[in-house]
Amino acid sequence: MGPAHAACALLSLAPLLVLGVPPIWTQPEQVHLSYPGESGSMVVTWTTFNKTESYVEYSLMGGRLFEMTAKGEASLFVDSGKEKRKMFIHRVILTGLKPAATYVYHCGSAEGWSDIFFFTALNNSTSFSPRFALYGDLGNENPQSLARLQKETQQGMYDVILHIGDFAYDMHEDNARIGDEFMRQIQSIAAYVPYMTCPGNHEATYNFSNYRNRFSMPGNTESLWYSWNLGSAHIISLSTEVYFYLEFGLELLFKQYEWLMKDLEEANKPENRAVRPWIITMGHRPMYCSDDDQDDCTTFDSYVRRGRNDTKPSAPGLEDLFYLYGVDVELWAHEHTYERLWPVYGDKVSSSPHSCIYSLCSGSVTEMCVFLFKVFNGSKEQPYLNPKAPVHIITGSAGCRERTDRFNPNPKEWSAFRSTDYGYTRMQVVNATHLYLEQVSDDQYGKVIDSIWVVKEKHGYSSWF
Structure with missing residues (x-):
């Protein structure tokens, strides 16, 4: 073989040689x-x-x-x-x-x-007024809110992002390449502000291994549950998934519950609650929701809220625990919608003044109706002024391949505002007594479609009475 033929032979093998080198x-x-x-x-x-x-x-x-x-x-x-x-x-x-x-x-x-x-x-500083963007259920495909969040984050609108479970859809897919691509997508947010997370059901594959390895949250629980302080708030992140994936260990459910109880006890010490009066929780699956999707909170009493009686021993739910320790605001996702609740406890909240008068009120019963409204809603004019139960927000419509959900046309009385628009929530812990929440619709080009002030002159269990 001549030199020319040898050179041609080597060139023809070049692609194979390159492919053989990692x-x-x-x-x-x-x-x-x-x-x-x-x-x-x-x-x-x-x-x-x-x-x-x-x-x-x-x-x-x-x-x-x-x-x-x-x-x-x-x-x-x-x-x-x-x-x-x-x-x-x-x-x-x-x-x-x-x-x-x-x-x-x-x-x-x-x-x-x-x-x-x-x-x-x-x-x-405990007088710091941190600004948050919060959402869940943001995917690699159809991440509709992402571009707006990227711009607002880089403009300095937020101090922290809270991602309340369900990432990428799903991080493990295509041998974790979808997880890589999603983490590249959120880099334009998460490289500029702390990106604080909790696990959702879409992280469950391989025992939540992609979630546990990719994120770096406080504590030593591989980011499954933890708490931290910012401004006048004590913020708790928890795993609702311990109630559903028992194959990964029932002991996780009880370990988290014991940890939550100790953490809430510490946060409620008078010297701690005085400087961090707000207690805010974030977990993926809500205790209450009115989506028409046959999920946990629409088909029976939520495991997260009421616990499970089919385990040995029975597994305690979280609603009573959070009420006992005066949790102020509970943030959830999972449902691909936005829903704001009236202050609610035990699946009960008073009816609106008009329906109360129409259906129940006459004579002394009228006074009872007004009393019931005040028990949970602060006052009928200002329901979030000194509310008598926790305030729940569900924000799971950031955008993913599963699209948004439908609502049940006949929600329970605790449902105050609902939207199927893609979007996300903003929150500011203004000071020890005032907290502001608003919902942004990405479908409506960033319009604020809902907002409330939660005002609490007193915090803790005694504030319910």
Whole structure:
């Protein structure tokens, strides 16, 4: 064979030779922040597909670029799909951050660096008025609210994002490539503000392994449940899924319940409740809902609310526990709609004044009707002024491939406002007595379609009376 023929033969084999060499993936991607619960700190998490060192270089905005360096560790995550894909999850904790100061950072190693991002360190003052965007059920396909959230986050409208379960639809699919793509999608939000999470039912495959490995929440429960403080609020994230996936261990249900009880006891100590009067919970599956989808809260008393009697021992629900410890606001998702409830406890709330008068009231019974309304709703003119039961918000319409749900045309009396528009919720804990909530419709180009002020002059169990 002559030189020309030999060269041609080698060239014809070139594609095979290239395909036989595995790519080198040392470039950081899927960058996201979380708050570890310690004042002056932030966790930076990212992914590479080859093992590298874990560094964050950062500096104060306007200062000399990357004058500070923090080192962390990488952990190997092997997806349980057929390909057993490997990825390295890097975590670096930044400490000593100045409250409310803005920092510029990138992450990676000498083998590759991320883009440059920025974040504002959380203010540790109890007079801080944090602003949140909150939603659940955001998917890789049809993530309708994502673009608006990306822009608003980068404009500085939010201090924290709360993602209340169900990510990507689903992170494990295509050997976890859907999880990778989703984490790349939310990088334009989550690399700029802490992205705080709780698990939903769509994370359950392989015992929630994609969720547990990809996120970095406070505590030592692999992000399943935890709590943290911000401004005048104590925020609790929990797993409603421990009530449904008993094959992963009934003991998880009881461990979480015991942890919740201890956490709420601590939060209710007079010295703690005085400085963090608001207690806010977030969990995926709601205690109440009026969607017409034959799900847990529409077909029978919710496991999350009432517990389970088909386990040994019986599993306690959460409604009584949260009522006993004076939880103020409960945030949920799972239903692909938005629903605001009147203050409700025990599946009961008073009827509206007109229906009460029409159906029940005459003579002394009229006074009883007004009394019942005040028991749960504060007052008939201002139902969220000193409410006598927790306020529930369901916000699961951020956008996913399953589209939005339909509502039952005849909801129970605790349903105050409902929308099937795609969108998300904003919340601001203004001070010790005032909390503001509003719903944004992405279908209506960012219009605020619902809003309330929750005003509480007193917090805790005694505030119900």
